[in-house]
Amino acid sequence: MIHVQRSLQGIYAGFALSLFLLFCGSKTNAQELPCLIHAADVQPHLNYLASPDRQGRDDWGKVEAREYIIKHFKSLGVKPLFDESYLQAIPEFGSQAEMPPVYGYNIGGFIEGTDPKLKDEWIIVNAHYDHLGVRGGKVFPGADDNASGVSMLLEVARHISESPGKRSVAFLSFDMEEHLLWGARWFLAHPPMEVESIKFCLTADMIGRSLGGLDIPTVFVLGGERSREAHAALEAATVPQGLEIAQLGVDVVGVRSDYGPFYYRRIPFLFFSTGEHPDYHTPQDTLERLDVEKVARVSTVMNQVAQSMANMPGEITWEGNPKPSLQEVESVNRVCVNLLNSGEDGSLELTNAQRFFVSQVKSKTDYILKSQRYSIEERKWLVRATQIMMLTIF
Template identity: 30%
Template sequence: MQTRRVFLKTLLGLGAIFLPWSIFPAQWGEWIKKEIGHPSVELLLPSEPKPSTVMNSESLNRTAMDDILTLTTPEMQGRKAGSVGEAKAADYLSSQLSMLGLKPMGDPKTGFFKAFTIPPVIETKVNERLTFRPGENRNLRTPSADLLGGLIGENASEVILLSAHYDHLGIFEGQVYPGANDNASGVGCILDVMRRILREGKIPKRTIVIAFWSAEEMGYVGSLAFVRTPSFSLNQIKAVLNADTVGNGTIGDFALWSDGENIAVQAVRQAASNCGASALLTPTGGHNSDSVSFSSANIPAVTIMARDWLNKNHTPEDTPALLRPDQIHLASQILYKAVHTLAF
């Protein structure tokens, strides 16, 4: 009986390590072997979808709310970085990037994906908000991935980066944290902007890259990993527009986070004004988002969010019912106009 218990614990432990990878592309198998050694059994992983040369009309006509509803389904399990739920979300997003005909901008061998690892974390509640703090064994790391796809412009060497994190908090004490506003709303807006640009059929002057970061909730780990080992030169990035928790609150009332005035801030603020909305630089109050990773590298960056973003944030009540579709549509409009200012 004791031997059987040991066997079952070992099997479950191996499953916890390798199961998230079973949904990611086959090319990642080589990355696993390189990072943690060749496993005792060969991992059979599905192939990454090949980028389409023709845009898929079904994907092209999806809306931000379609993406949000997909990313918050129970099977996504709250999209905690390093989990099976996160892997399913990444699979959905990679399929959308592929069907939109975007160029893979991740690692050369993994297409849209850019792999990294995350250290252990412990869930804790602060003022009723679930958050993560560093775990014990910092050498025990879990695989995760960012996703990047690009629309190549006339000047391929200059990039405007549109981004949002797609991870959230997962399951805690038996409750799923869906993360509809934080940050399925930002992901939906970024896809919405790219779909609109593609429907118009215009070639931008600068290349537009959309990026979906993971492990933002663990300390901007995914975006920091990209900045430290980018899949293309950081010197190419002229501005970063990051969307985070944009879908609730008073319609037209947005806040901006940045380290100060820059072309990204100016473009978003002017776009908001043109849309009849407000988007003012606001103190972070100890919070932040993935734009900080790029600001630290002296790249003009800004995060746009709903001013009321903290309402029900990091709670199981952050569901699609919290969102205001008109607010999400307006956020997409603002980002679309800002991108036009910077890339066209």
């Protein structure tokens, strides 16, 4: 069964690789890729969205952020997603009123697909734009959370507007993510298209820092285990120099952003994040502390995935019972190595108990990787161990 599974993965990877080479050029010349997104491309978006003038993108600052996103959609020829409007009103959470007050606005636009049949299927690219505003007289700029993701969204929209795919692509910037994912939940409950026609969701949230503030070049990607086609598109993407991809099953981390409602509806998805850090949800999440090059590199990979999925031949499927993947073992092992190394150089203080636990997890994952055997029971252990590390260290 293992050899059969790998053969099937190879077939899907071949599909995605062919698409990638067709739409994004040669894998051996990454600097020449038309899919490449540069720091200079995302910098203006970050400067505007994470500016103290936006007041943490709440109240009037959020209105200005909306206007900025819509302005760019219009300049790219991205059409309004909600009838003739780019805005979808979100009612107050839990209100029983016949005419509940508006609590926020999702922003949406789309590029229609070129294939007569596949254009009725939808790829969703999304990143929330709301943040925490001003609290206690201090501005929470939200540079990483989530001006970084919105910058990706605008640049991927630019690339796809220049070269539309076979499927239609909707670009969504959800509101109220910081309030129980209410914007994404409202969108899926009241979509402008049939939910069944949504074939894939690509989400970015916090793609410009690093897990725990560690000096690591990693972006974590969740969801590949739930769709062979999405996994193949990710595997086929050229990863820019200076970036590493670490794949994890969604249950290892849980639902942390707007991919959640899509996951619960069994819609294939990939979620990109560089992880929580000490400045998460603090006034220190500023532009000056953001790794703009990393935002651009992650955006480059996401752009390739979006284009591959928009042009993927055949059906995009959901894996209800994914098999354990050694890739997530490799990802957890890499985190352990980085934690232990960082503890030694003083960049992250681990207690003796934390160091012992991380060492044990590393030893166990070393054994699994050496044996190349990863059972369901071992995966249950890995999920628990990873969650304990996240709760006690980060």
